[in-house]
Amino acid sequence: MRQSVARRDFLSSVAAATLSATAFSGSILGQVAATVADENKSAVWKAGVARTVITPETSVWLAGYGTKRAPDGKLHDLWMKALALEDSNGKRAVLITSDFQGVPKMMSDRVFQQLKEKFRLERSQIMFTFSHNHCGPRLGDDLIDYYPVEAEQEQLVTEYTDLMVKRTVELVGEALSRLAPASLQTGDGKTTFAVNRRNNREADVPDLIAKGTPLVGPVDHTVPVMTVTRPDGKPEAVLFGYACHPTTLSFTTWCGDYPGFAQLELENKHPGVTAMFVNTCGGDQNPLPRREVELCEKYGHMLAIAVEEVLAKPLKPVSSGLKLAFEMVDLAYLNVVSREELTALLEDSNALKARWAKRLLAKLEAGDQFPAEYPYPIHAWQLGSEMLLIGMGAETVVDYALRFKAEFGEGTWVLGYADDMISYIPSRRVWDEGGYEGGSNLYEYGRPAFRWAGDIEDRIAATVHKLVKQVRE
DSSP: OOOOHHHHHHHHHHHHHHHHHHSOSSOHHHHHHHHHHHHOOSOOEEEEEEEEEOOOSSOOOBOOTTSOOOOOOBSSOOEEEEEEEEOTTOOEEEEEEEOOSOOOHHHHHHHHHHHHHHHOOOGGGEEEBOOOOTTSBOOTTTTGGGSOOOHHHHHHHHHHHHHHHHHHHHHHHHHHHTOEEEEEEEEEEEOOOEEETTTSOGGGHHHHHHHTOOOOSOOOOEEEEEEEEOTTSOEEEEEEEEOSOSOSOOSSSBOOHHHHHHHHHHHHHSTTOEEEEEEOSOTTEEESSOSSHHHHHHHHHHHHHHHHHHHTSOOEEEOSOEEEEEEEEEEEBSSBOOHHHHHHTTTOSSHHHHHHHHHHHHHHHTTOOOOSEEEEEEEEEEETTTEEEEEEOSEEOHHHHHHHHHHHOTTEEEEOSBSOOOOEEOOHHHHHHOHHHHSSOGGGGTOSBSOBOTTHHHHHHHHHHHHHHHHHO
């Protein structure tokens, strides 16, 4: 695992060559696009695609895992990408995908405000997603108490975050400027490397797999796919999703984890195409086994193959029509932390918890009051009659995807990790069970409480149903 960057690069190139040699022959995406062009000469959408490298050029620490991790190189660049859509009535929406671990509210709010000022885009028209990649950089105050406080590092994070706000706004502007006739098509695939980490002990998984013993717990192995094709049959973009943490790797090298490898493989196989990944609801799902570059490449290849298999089948055209709805719903804390509780934690053996207590006590001393609720972003986008995109903030567990897909039917995508990296978002089942995703760990995310109230799923589901009704009227 502690191999040199050069050694990793060598392994990556060998693996990539091997995967390329075993991939499907011919350009499936090109074949499908040509068929679509023959069947549908008139494009019913406009689409614009843009991309930008976001690999830090300074020593911003890698995000996640609750420790200081200074970068030591890169396996491949990190990316942010944007897909702008416009229907036949001129209604617009922009989906942003990125290799960030988490975009905090203090950053995304700035982006949304500037996009409104520059391009007249309302909040309902923008969905800012992040893959939750743990080999990506820190941003703003996301997971602020995870890391030791070092003035130089805080300045680097501030500067990098400011740059990313600027670059995101420019990226969206570029995508909008490239709006041109296109057709959209959609389909579903499957791949199986995601494992419910709550129900399967990580150390046991390799042996269980080797013995053919079924793993347990809810999962969502669906790979939803949407393609963007120009009227001449030229493929422009492929958007795809999967419900799984990008935590195959835990080293200190810039990398997009399995989504990064999947996107690279698809783009290498289909020159000129932009591959875009969204994490659906992978809050309680891990790629297991893990911790090796070869496994990361393997999972990326499995995901890319799942996308290719979708492209090899007839895809469903997406009719024109864009209806958008957005709302912030207040999620209640079970109990707001008290001054006495915080004071007792100042010398806690858990350094993260002690930093959290110290920071929150300073806020109280400054006269702040802690809110009893947190605003949670929810989107509903209806594309034609064929696709429904539900976008939800933070680390949603898989129950949300399984529930909403069952309730709203075929063509439903349920995306987590949108707009704000708040915390884990448990379902009622996970909340009742407790444990890491459903228990008293909100302090890790800087929230002024240990736990959400037990009605969290009810509040979210009621808002989702209200928004879906709006876009389906």
